[in-house]
Amino acid sequence: MGSQIRDFLKGFYQTIKTVDKYLKFVFITGISKFAKVSLFSGLNQLRDISLSKEYSTICGYTQQELQSTFGHLILSQDELHKIQEWYNGYSWNTDKLYNPFDILLYLQERQFLPYWFETGTPSFLIKILQQKQFYIPQLEKTYSTEQLLSLFDIEKILPEALLFQSGYLTIKDTTIYEDITEFELSYPNKEVKIALNTLLANHFYSQSHLLIKRFKHIFYSSQLEHLPTFLNNLFAQIPFQWYTHTSQYEAFYCSIFYVFLVSTGLNVIAEDTSSTGNIDLTVLHQNTAYIFEFKVDKANPIDQILSKQYFNKYLNFEKIFAIGIVIDS
Numbered sequence: 001m002g003s004q005i006r007d008f009l010k011g012f013y014q015t016i017k018t019v020d021k022y023l024k025f026v027f028i029t030g031i032s033k034f035a036k037v038s039l040f041s042g043l044n045q046l047r048d049i050s051l052s053k054e055y056s057t058i059c060g061y062t063q064q065e066l067q068s069t070f071g072h073l074i075l076s077q078d079e080l081h082k083i084q085e086w087y088n089g090y091s092w093n094t095d096k097l098y099n100p101f102d103i104l105l106y107l108q109e110r111q112f113l114p115y116w117f118e119t120g121t122p123s124f125l126i127k128i129l130q131q132k133q134f135y136i137p138q139l140e141k142t143y144s145t146e147q148l149l150s151l152f153d154i155e156k157i158l159p160e161a162l163l164f165q166s167g168y169l170t171i172k173d174t175t176i177y178e179d180i181t182e183f184e185l186s187y188p189n190k191e192v193k194i195a196l197n198t199l200l201a202n203h204f205y206s207q208s209h210l211l212i213k214r215f216k217h218i219f220y221s222s223q224l225e226h227l228p229t230f231l232n233n234l235f236a237q238i239p240f241q242w243y244t245h246t247s248q249y250e251a252f253y254c255s256i257f258y259v260f261l262v263s264t265g266l267n268v269i270a271e272d273t274s275s276t277g278n279i280d281l282t283v284l285h286q287n288t289a290y291i292f293e294f295k296v297d298k299a300n301p302i303d304q305i306l307s308k309q310y311f312n313k314y315l316n317f318e319k320i321f322a323i324g325i326v327i328d329s
Contacts, residue, residue, distance in 0.1 A: 051146060053094050060090050060097025073107050086112050089188035091171045102191065114195035116167075122196075125162065126203050134159045136200065136255035137270030137281070139169065139187060146181045160185060168192055190265075197262035204256065205237055208263070216264035219285055224321065231325065234260070253327050254280055254294045276308040288321070289314035296327045 087102040105115040163169040173184040187193040201208040272279035281292040293301035301324035
C-alpha cells in the first residue's frame with residue numbers, strides 16, 4: 001500500500017511540473033515528506049519550509065494570537081495555564097504554538113480532552129514502535145539531526161522522523177555543532193503525552209482503562225503498599241511470546257510501567273537527570289516525589305538510589321519515596 005501511494009503522488013507531482021507555465025504559486029502540505037530523490041523527480045524546484053524560521057508560525061496560534069483573539073473567552077489565569085499545558089508546545093525551531101483544532105473545540109466544549117489526537121488512530125505508529133523495539137520512555141527526550149527529520153523513506157521509516165512529522169513529537173531545544181544541527185525532541189503537550197501512552201496501554205491490554213484507574217488510585221491515595229500486587233498482575237498479563245527476545249532487558253519493563261503511569265495524567269519524568277546520574281523514572285504528585293529504579297535479577301535497586309543520592313534533587317518536597325523494582329527473569 002505504501003509504495004502504491006508513493007507512485008500515485010509521484011505521478012501527481014509530475015503532472016504539476018507539466019503545467020508549470022500556468023502556475024504562479026503552489027503550496028503543498030501534508031503529514032509526512034518523502035525523499036525528494038524517489039518522489040519529486042521532475043519537480044525539482046521545491047523549497048522545503050518545514051524548518052524555515054520565516055514560516056515557522058503559519059500552522060498554529062502564538063501566545064500573542066491566542067490572547068488577542070480569544071482572550072475575552074478565557075475566564076482566568078488558571079484556565080489559561082491549563083490551556084497552555086494541554087494544547088501549547090508545538091515548535092518548528094522557533095516560537096511555541098497552540099494547536100488550532102484543540103483551541104477551537106475546547107472553547108466550545110470547555111473540557112480538557114485530546115480533540116486533535118482523537119481525529120486519527122495511529123495504529124501504524126504503534127506497530128513501528130514495536131517492530132523497532134523503541135524504548136518508550138525515550139519519547140520524553142530523544143535526539144535527531146535536521147537531515148534525519150527531513151527524510152521519509154517508506155521502506156526504512158525512522159521512528160523519530162515519523163513521530164516528528166506526524167505531530168507526536170516536536171522540537172524542544174536546538175544545539176549546533178559546527179555544521180551539524182541537533183534537535184532535542186519531546187511531546188508537545190499534555191494532550192499528546194497522555195493520549196499516546198493511553199493508546200500504547202490499550203495495545204498491551206484490552207482492559208487497560210481499569211488498570212489505569214487502579215494505578216491512578218494507588219498514587220492519588222498514597223497507598224503504595226498495593227503497588228507490588230498491582231505490578232505482579234500487570235506483568236503477569238503479558239503474553240510471553242510477544243517479547244521472548246526482549247524481556248531480559250529492564251528497559252522493556254520500565255517501558256510498560258512508564259506507559260501506565262503517564263496514562264494516569266501524573267507528572268512523570270523518564271530518565272530524570274540528576275548530578276550523579278539518570279533516575280529511571282520520577283513521579284511528582286502533591287508535593288511528593290517518587291523515585292523509581294528498575295533492575296533485572298540484581299541486588300536491591302534502592303541501593304543505587306541511596307548511593308547516588310538521587311533524592312537530593314527533590315529535598316524541597318515534603319515526602320520522598322525511593323522505590324526499587326526487581327524483575328525476576
